[in-house]
Amino acid sequence: MYFTTYTMIREALAACTGEQEVDLGDGGDHADLASTIAFRLAKVRKTAPARIAAGIAAELAPSLATHDITVEALGPYINFRFGQRYVAEAVREALAPGYGGLPEKQQKVCIEHTSANPNGPLHVGHIRNSILGDSLARAFAKAGYPLEVQYYVNDMGRQIAIVAWGFDNLGMARNEGEKGDHYVARVYIAANRAIEADPEIKAGIDARMAAIEQGDPETVRRFRTAVELCLGGIKATLADLHIGHDRFMWESDFVRNRHMAGVIQRIALLPEAKNEGTLSVDLSAFGFEKEYVIRRSDGTSVYAARDLAYHEWKAGNFDVNIDVLGADHKLIGAQLQCTLRLLGEQPPEIVHFEFVSLPEGSMSTRAGMFVSADALIEEVTARALEEVTVRRPDLSIEERSAIARSVAVGAIRYDIIRVSPEKSTVFDWKEALNFERQSAPYIQYAHARACSILEKAGGFEPEFAFATGEEIALAKHIALFPRVIAQVVEERRPHLLSVYARECADLFNTFYRYNPVLKSEGATRNSRLTLVRAAQNTLKEALETLGIDALESM
RNA sequence: GGACCUGUGGCUUAGCCAGGAUAUAGCGCCGGGCUUCUAACCCGGAUGCCGGGGGUUCGAAUCCCUCCAGGUCCGCCA
Numbered sequence: 001m002y003f004t005t006y007t008m009i010r011e012a013l014a015a016c017t018g019e020q021e022v023d024l025g026d027g028g029d030h031a032d033l034a035s036t037i038a039f040r041l042a043k044v045r046k047t048a049p050a051r052i053a054a055g056i057a058a059e060l061a062p063s064l065a066t067h068d069i070t071v072e073a074l075g076p077y078i079n080f081r082f083g084q085r086y087v088a089e090a091v092r093e094a095l096a097p098g099y100g101g102l103p104e105k106q107q108k109v110c111i112e113h114t115s116a117n118p119n120g121p122l123h124v125g126h127i128r129n130s131i132l133g134d135s136l137a138r139a140f141a142k143a144g145y146p147l148e149v150q151y152y153v154n155d156m157g158r159q160i161a162i163v164a165w166g167f168d169n170l171g172m173a174r175n176e177g178e179k180g181d182h183y184v185a186r187v188y189i190a191a192n193r194a195i196e197a198d199p200e201i202k203a204g205i206d207a208r209m210a211a212i213e214q215g216d217p218e219t220v221r222r223f224r225t226a227v228e229l230c231l232g233g234i235k236a237t238l239a240d241l242h243i244g245h246d247r248f249m250w251e252s253d254f255v256r257n258r259h260m261a262g263v264i265q266r267i268a269l270l271p272e273a274k275n276e277g278t279l280s281v282d283l284s285a286f287g288f289e290k291e292y293v294i295r296r297s298d299g300t301s302v303y304a305a306r307d308l309a310y311h312e313w314k315a316g317n318f319d320v321n322i323d324v325l326g327a328d329h330k331l332i333g334a335q336l337q338c339t340l341r342l343l344g345e346q347p348p349e350i351v352h353f354e355f356v357s358l359p360e361g362s363m364s365t366r367a368g369m370f371v372s373a374d375a376l377i378e379e380v381t382a383r384a385l386e387e388v389t390v391r392r393p394d395l396s397i398e399e400r401s402a403i404a405r406s407v408a409v410g411a412i413r414y415d416i417i418r419v420s421p422e423k424s425t426v427f428d429w430k431e432a433l434n435f436e437r438q439s440a441p442y443i444q445y446a447h448a449r450a451c452s453i454l455e456k457a458g459g460f461e462p463e464f465a466f467a468t469g470e471e472i473a474l475a476k477h478i479a480l481f482p483r484v485i486a487q488v489v490e491e492r493r494p495h496l497l498s499v500y501a502r503e504c505a506d507l508f509n510t511f512y513r514y515n516p517v518l519k520s521e522g523a524t525r526n527s528r529l530t531l532v533r534a535a536q537n538t539l540k541e542a543l544e545t546l547g548i549d550a551l552e553s554m
Numbered sequence: 555g556g557a558c559c560u561g562u563g564g565c566u567u568a569g570c571c572a573g574g575a576u577a578u579a580g581c582g583c584c585g586g587g588c589u590u591c592u593a594a595c596c597c598g599g600a601u602g603c604c605g606g607g608g609g610u611u612c613g614a615a616u617c618c619c620u621c622c623a624g625g626u627c628c629g630c631c632a
Contacts, residue, residue, distance in 0.1 A: 028575075036574050039612070049612085077575060117632065157632050278630055289556075289628070296630040303632050327626050330558060354559060355626065362626095391594070407594090419567075422559060424625050431566080431581090435594065438567085438580040445594050453591050491571090499568065502579080509595060518591045532591095554594075 001090040002479045008067065009033055009080055016059050017041065031072075031079030032476065038076045049076035087472055088464035090479030094534035095462070100481040100541045104144040107319035111137045112348075114238065114245075114324075115152040118230035119159040120185030122237050123370035124427050125326070125356040125363050131416045131547070132353055133324040134243040135494035138545045143489040148318070151245040152310060155227045156252045157303060159188065161208040163226045164219070165201065166191030179374065181233025184226060189368040213300045215256060223252075237373050241409055242547045254309040260301060263309045263343070267294055270342055283338050292335045307336055312345050321348035322492065327355055327424075351492050353421035359428070371427060381408040383433045384441075388554070406549035410440030413547055418498040438502060443543060444551050446505035446512075450536035451552040453517050454529070462533075463526035470511040471531055477507050478538045485545070494546070501542040508535045 006024070013022035013035055027034035038053035045052060053073035060078075061071045068083035093099065113133020116126045137149045154160070166172070166187040174183045195201045211219035231248070238244065254260045267273055272282045279295040294305045314321045325333055330352055337347035357363065363370040385404035392400060415432060419425055435441040466472055484500045487493070517528040540550035 023574090025572095025574090030575065034575085039574070042612080075575075154632060159632065280630090287557085293630055298630080300630085302630065307632090327559065329627090329632095331627055332632090334558095352559085357625080387594075391592085420560095423567085424560070425566095428566095434581085439594085441594050442580095445592080449592060449595085456591065495568090499579085506579085510597095512591080513596050516591070554592085 001086060001093055002483050005067075005069070005082060005086060006033065009064070009069070012060050012064065013037065013056070013078075016056055027077075027079055030074065030077065032082045033080040035078040035080075036076065038073075038078065042076075052076075053078050082476065084466070086479070087466050087475045091464055091466070091475050091531055091534045092462075094478045094481070094538050095530070097537075098541065099537050100142060100485050100545070102143045102482060102485060105146070107145060108317075109140050109145045109147045109320045109322070110150060110314055110318040111140065111147065111322045112150045112152055112314075112324065113137070114234075114243075115154070116234065117154050117157065117159050117365075118181075118184070118227045118234065119163050119188045120230065120365040120370075121179065121181035122234055122373040123363050123365070124373060124376055125370070127237075127241065127373045127376075127412075128353055128356050128416050128421075129324050129326060130238060130241065130243050131413050132351065132421060132494065134241075134547055135413075135417050135497070135545070136322070136324070136351065136488070136492060138547060139485060139488040139494055139497065142485050142541075142545050145320075145489075148246045149244070151248045153227065153231065153248050153250045154303070155223060155250050156209075156212045156255070156306075158205065158209065160223055160227060161205045161212070162191045162195070163188045163230075164208055164222050165204050166194075167222070167226055169204075170194065179233040179236065180229035181231075181237070182372070182374070184230040184233075185365060185368070189366065192366050210298070210300055212252070213255065220252070237377070240377050241373070241413065242549075249310060251306045251310070254306050254313070255301065259313060260305050260309040263312055264294060264301070264305055266343055267308070267339070272342060281335075281339055281342070283335060286338050288331075288335055288338070292339060304332070304336070308339060308343075311336060311340055311348055312343065314348065315340065315345040321346070322351060323348045324351045324353070327352055349492070351421070354424035356425050356427055359426055376412060376432065377408060379429070380412055380433060381405055384408040384411070384435070387435070392554070403551060403554050406551055407435065407441050407444065407554065410444055410543070410548035411435045414440035414443075414498060417495055417546060418502075420495055421493075440543075440546075440548050441554075443501050443505040443539065444548065444554060446508045447536060447539040447543065447550050448552060448554045449512060450508065450532050450539065453532050454536060455552075456518060457529050460526050460529045462530045463523050464530060465523050465527045466531065467524075468511075468515055470507070470514050471528070474504075474507040474511045474535060475531060477504055478534055481538050481542065497542060497546060501539065501546065504535065504539055504542060508539070511535075 010022055010024050013024060014020065017037060019037060022035055023037040024033055024035045038049040041052050042049040053076050057071045057073035057078050064071050068085035070081045072079050111133055114126065114130045116122055137147060140147050163184055170187060170190055172187050172190060208219055212223055267281060268275055268279060270281065274280050274282055274291065277297040278293055280291040280293045282291055292304060293302055295301050333350045340347040358371065381404050384407040385400060388400045388403050466475055484497055488497050515528055517532055520528055543550045
């Protein structure tokens with residue numbers, strides 16, 4: 001309803017003014033939509049903006065009135081207000097299952113996210129990547145795109161060689177009940193300490209790097225065992241956070257299947273290539289100071305070579321490729337894009353996010369300085385269970401635990417997604433454990449309240465007679481949901497959805513406070529129940545697109 | 555030193571790319587509201603030279619320049 005109404009008004013304005021761009025935007029408190037085109041026309045026509053606005057409003061009023069839209073000039077602003085017909089139709093649309101979904105698209109989309117090195121568990125910095133990527137993926141799916149989500153497994157880097165060395169030489173046993181990723185981290189940290197103490201060990205690491213590149217079976221087996229041990233733990237953490245990947249792409253596969261060799265060959269033929277011991281690409285013409293190294297002087301490949309092969313493969317298999325990467329990858333990401341362009345391949349789009357640090361400094365797996373996602377989930381779940389137990393002593397421990405898990409995952413996901421990715425943040429336990437505020441539980445609670453009303457009401461005949469300010473404000477906001485999904489996808493900014501969902505909950509709570517539903521009668525009761533159903537459905541769809549459970553009771 | 559990102563009430567934060575009408579919310583603070591559909595809620599109040607300075611524009615939190623502060627990167631690591 002929103003899209004068709006917007007388009008209709010835009011076209012009416014264009015026809016009336018003869019302008020292509022009609023400066024039509026949100027009207028804030030003043031209107032549902034407003035145009036500021038009179039300012040621009042004032043210059044050309046040498047007439048006061050208010051006079052122009054009044055003229056346009058008068059001209060458009062009769063035809064828009066037939067669509068139940070009023071036009072009014074207020075000074076230089078042309079304000080459009082939607083009437084009952086819009087509100088009724090918007091609520092009707094919002095009753096449908098899957099509301100907010102957009103028409104099916106043809107372009108195949110691949111979103112790569114998380115892709116953390118398998119040398120330890122995910123920490124609270126990694127999950128900013130995971131949550132951003134997963135929310136974006138959910139939005140793309142809702143917007144009708146065929147989608148594949150990938151995790152690129154760096155299974156042959158120096159870190160993994162260090163882990164493999166640690167397993168071979170340190171004789172560290174796995175603790176009782178220890179997750180694989182935490183065990184791998186312990187070995188990795190200890191191995192790094194050993195290297196610091198004895199630099200001679202480095203030769204053993206280098207030997208493993210060369211062996212893995214040559215595909216030495218025993219080395220491959222040892223690396224793979226370590227990586228799979230770690231990846232199993234990472235997958236479990238991601239599953240706890242409602243995050244899944246369709247495919248895990250192993251870096252070493254691009255070496256084994258000769259894909260990387262092909263890319264290196266093509267790079268060597270570029271005019272920008274420099275083959276002087278190392279193979280590198282001179283990107284100085286594109287503003288990069290440092291050369292982009294592809295192959296070491298000893299003939300082994302560096303990460304960049306495998307990454308180029310992976311992205312070349314992706315370019316050939318998908319129409320849109322999106323990588324979610326931390327700010328530390330900005331330079332290499334740009335170098336990768338630039339080099340792919342030189343090769344004539346479509347480079348990926350990169351969605352960057354800034355760092356999450358601890359109050360005592362940056363996180364580092366190697367130094368063992370991080371707060372793991374598992375620890376965060378455990379703490380927040382325990383805190384949520386306390387809260388549920390206070391509020392709902394009537395429920396069984398199983399029911400309370402299930403609610404606590406949903407609340408905890410929602411709180412974590414929401415806390416991370418609500419902040420714009422370009423802002424760096426400092427992790428704060430106190431804040432993470434507090435959900436009496438702008439949070440997922442607040443939105444989940446509004447949804448649960450709506451469910452409770454609907455359950456108590458039983459059956460009803462849908463009606464669409466809305467009268468109070470709270471009813472209309474809620475209905476009009478519900479109507480914006482498909483637009484928000486479109487925006488999230490177009491701008492690759494899922495945090496817009498978190499803002500929208502919270503606003504929906506705000507408006508529902510205000511409606512709830514002033515508009516008794518079950519105690520009203522006749523058309524009012526049916527209309528309000530219809531609106532509650534629409535709000536419940538919208539909140540549910542919005543929450544699920546954010547990867548948060550829409551609880552029916554809490 | 556260079557490149558990129560950030561700076562909005564005491565704290566956290568939306569809006570900035572596509573400039574417009576009194577700058578968005580939350581926490582905290584002050585004052586109200588549960589015999590009423592779940593108070594993880596609602597209502598009212600105080601708190602802002604939108605980092606500083608210059609510029610463009612009828613109009614700047616938003617665009618440009620500059621300075622200051624914080625983060626990130628600049629490896630034959632990934």
